[in-house]
Amino acid sequence: MIVVDRIEGEVAVLEIEGATVEIPAAALPAGAGEGSVLALTLDAETQGDVTALARERLERLKARGPKKSGTLVL
């Protein structure tokens, strides 16, 4: 269980299993405030999208970068 322990200005202090973690208050879900109980879920769908975009970018960069073989002279 994750509880919003308090909000200190722009910082939200979350309590997770007794330990506290600070995050930007702006990152809290809409409507969350002191005492709110949050859920930690695995978002495989979004993760897949982000990974796919990252891989596409890597391919673009590799296509234009120096050749991987041979000697790179600095």
Next chain:
Amino acid sequence: MNVRFPTLGLPGFLAVLCALLLALPAQAGQLLVDIIDVGQGDAILLRSPEGKSVLIDAGTGRTDMVGELQGRGITQIDLAVSTHPHADHIGDMEAVLRSLPVGVYMDNGVPHTSKNYTDLMVAVEELGVPYMEAEAGQHIQFGDEAAIDVLWPTKTKLRGTRSDLNANSVVLRLTHGDNCFLFVGDAEEETEVRLQVRGIETCSVLKVAHHGSDHSSGDRFLSKVQPSIAVISVGAHNRYNHPGEETLRRMERHGVAVHRTDTQGALRIISDGKTLQVLDGIATVTSSRITPPSSAETQARLAQELAEQANDEGPPDHEDDSYGTPSEGGFVASQKSEVFHNPDCEWAQKISPKNLVEYDTYEDAVVNGKRPAHCCSPSAKDDK
């Protein structure tokens, strides 16, 4: 013969000379390896005798990385390497790329989903920095006298490990004459085993993997590499208990001289191709402040070396009242509390000695998870 500096005073003299030393290019034939003190993270700057520069990792995102580089006289980076995309290694890489010309950007080709990684790669693309995916077998000519070989990862990446990002860390071997430096990122035991299978050679200096975590630096690996010097880039009082006690014991068993940024500050290793010299407490010069060396012993050594370099006639006056006196400042906290205080705060006085934790700088306290207490509002100007 004693030398007096009536206008600056000894601390001022030391600060100015340290600034000059940092900004100086390597002397003829000297290769410099700076382990920049970024707290709990990595940032390593290599400079060839000709002035070529390679940056391996770039701090935690809480570091004035650009200031650290500029304070060392760096105006461009020939090769920037992210060993792997964890935030304690790439935290300030985007800032470096956006602030300094970078010749080539290299990483391990394993994407991450974090905002740090995404923002960094967007910058690589936007800025048109040539990108290179590291692959074992690549050879990099680093000026006329030094070379860097990529030892890891291979084309087929490791999968299913405790941390695939760590396991596929870029591993680089820098050679300069008889000297060798092995930079292993956060590579763990699975990677060490594969490097041994591939025939890793001995190497004089080991940048210890993963801030000295017990997941790395196994006995067999150390037996193969046989380093005489190990450097650990690690934050003071970090939450992860790095470096691990077992790792330190293994280093001791293998007779390795260990140097750590948490206790010695920024480190510099100087190679002339035959011998190695390790300096600690290397001052940090940024646009805003100059931090003198961390220990009186280091101050004394640096002062002597610098005074000699400046063609002075001998070491500075050791009888100066301020010399060797612990500087005021710094911060304290209870290990049971989230906040840190000025040492003279009335609430600081109430901290039980067994729980007392000290930090030299505001940044150290913050990096270790503390926030400034409202009662005394500590600020960075009170850094030691």
